[in-house]
Amino acid sequence: MSSKIFPTAQDAENxxxxxxxxxxxxxxxxxxxxxxxxxxxxxAGTRLTGQDQVRASWAQLFAGGAHARVQVxxxxxxxxxxxxxxxxxxxxxxxGARAGDPAPATIVATNVYLRTAGGWRMxxxxxxxxxxxxxxxxxxxxxxxxxx
Amino acid sequence: MSSKIFPTAQDAENxxxxxxxxxxxxxxxxxxxxxxxxxxxxxAGTRLTGQDQVRASWAQLFAGGAHARVQVxxxxxxxxxxxxxxxxxxxxxxxGARAGDPAPATIVATNVYLRTAGGWRMxxxxxxxxxxxxxxxxxxxxxxxxxx
Numbered sequence: 083m084s085s086k087i088f089p090t091a092q093d094a095e096n097x098x099x100x101x102x103x104x105x106x107x108x109x110x111x112x113x114x115x116x117x118x119x120x121x122x123x124x125x126a127g128t129r130l131t132g133q134d135q136v137r138a139s140w141a142q143l144f145a146g147g148a149h150a151r152v153q154v155x156x157x158x159x160x161x162x163x164x165x166x167x168x169x170x171x172x173x174x175x176x177x178g179a180r181a182g183d184p185a186p187a188t189i190v191a192t193n194v195y196l197r198t199a200g201g202w203r204m205x206x207x208x209x210x211x212x213x214x215x216x217x218x219x220x221x222x223x224x225x226x227x228x229x230x
Numbered sequence: 231m232s233s234k235i236f237p238t239a240q241d242a243e244n245x246x247x248x249x250x251x252x253x254x255x256x257x258x259x260x261x262x263x264x265x266x267x268x269x270x271x272x273x274a275g276t277r278l279t280g281q282d283q284v285r286a287s288w289a290q291l292f293a294g295g296a297h298a299r300v301q302v303x304x305x306x307x308x309x310x311x312x313x314x315x316x317x318x319x320x321x322x323x324x325x326g327a328r329a330g331d332p333a334p335a336t337i338v339a340t341n342v343y344l345r346t347a348g349g350w351r352m353x354x355x356x357x358x359x360x361x362x363x364x365x366x367x368x369x370x371x372x373x374x375x376x377x378x
Contacts (some may be wrong), residue, residue: 112289119308120343121317121340122346125251128360129338132308146325160267160344160353165313167342167354169269169277190277194315196308205308205314208340210358212276 086112087201091159091166094195094202099152099172105144115196115203123208125189150174153186157194164194166202170217188215234260235349238264239307239314242350247300247320253292257374259285263344263351271356299323299332314350316341319363336363 088094094113101109111133113118122139130136154172160167170193175186194206223227236242242261248375249257261282262268266280270287278287301321308315323334340353 116336117308119306121306122362123338123340123358126359126361128363130318130374131302156277158267158269158339160342162266162312162344165315167315169279169354169356171277190271191257191344192271192354194308194340194342196310196362206317208317208338208356208358209357210271211274212271213274215276 086201088113089201091161091168091195091197091202094155094204095168095170095193098193098204098207099154103145103150103152105149106143107137107144110140110144113204113206115198117205119205121186121206121208123210125209125211149177151177168193168195171212172209188212190215219228236351237259237349239316239343239345239350242352243302243316243341245342246352246355247302251298251300253295253297255285255289255292258288258292261352263346263353264348265353267353269354271358273357273359275277282296286359297325299325309343312345314343316343320357338363345366 086097086198088097097109098113101113114136116133120132120136122130122136124139124143128161130139140222146218154170155173156171158169172187172189172191189209190212191207191209194207195202234245236245245257246261260359262284264281268280268284270278270284272287278284287333301323302318303321304319306317318339320337320339321334324336337357339357340358341352341354343350344353
């Protein structure tokens with residue numbers, strides 16, 4: 083059980099990517115709704131449902147993965163009183179990468195959030211490789227473009 | 231402009247897959263919200279946004295593609311008064327396929343619908359290959375399992 087409260091969907095999204103960068107399993111799971119109907123699709127992966135499958139997948143990724151920086155760009159969002167849908171590009175770069183290294187991998191992700199009794203929580207994360215996607219901005223400003 | 235009214239998100243989803251099977255561009259676009267913020271990700275594709283990009287992609291797919299049967303299975307859904315999120319497996323089989331042919335390709339798709347002034351419409355379709363996904367049921371009954 084998590085006691086973290088995210089006042090907005092964007093707060094939950096920020097915590098999601100911070101946990102991803104830090105390989106922080108408890109921080110990651112604090113973002114997800116405590117619901118058996120949560121859905122997670124990792125890039126090129128099958129669909130995982132429910133707390134147990136989703137937690138196990140992140141535990142496996144965090145145990146084996148190198149720490150990476152994730153720049154989130156090109157946000158499109160549609161939201162209402164009780165839900166928010168964010169579409170983003172995730173631009174991964176391994177820590178220690180330098181200018182001239184291969185371009186970071188770009189992933190397109192659909193993130194869906196619900197307003198629950200315990201604040202905003204993620205219910206869907208669907209990620210897939212996005213070949214030929216626009217590169218991230220070259221400036222240091224990684225603030226997403228918010229259209230809504 | 232479309233005059234079709236879908237009374238439920240499931241009605242919109244049914245129309246989406248019927249249009250996909252029939253390669254019916256107008257039927258397909260009647261399902262989508264008339265909004266510049268709609269998002270469509272085809273399997274292994276980049277993100278497309280807005281009516282123009284989404285229409286063009288379906289037009290290209292329908293012009294070049296063979297007709298296929300799509301069996302939609304393993305529905306998980308979360309919905310509220312104004313929105314619905316469906317996660318499904320799309321099991322594609324080319325028309326004319328016979329027993330003993332290779333197993334159909336399975337795609338995992340996240341479909342998001344909004345209740346608009348003109349009924350329920352799709353705002354997000356995010357599809358990606360799902361290697362190793364559960365095969366579709368072997369019976370003729372393709373009714374999805376509805377958990378909510």
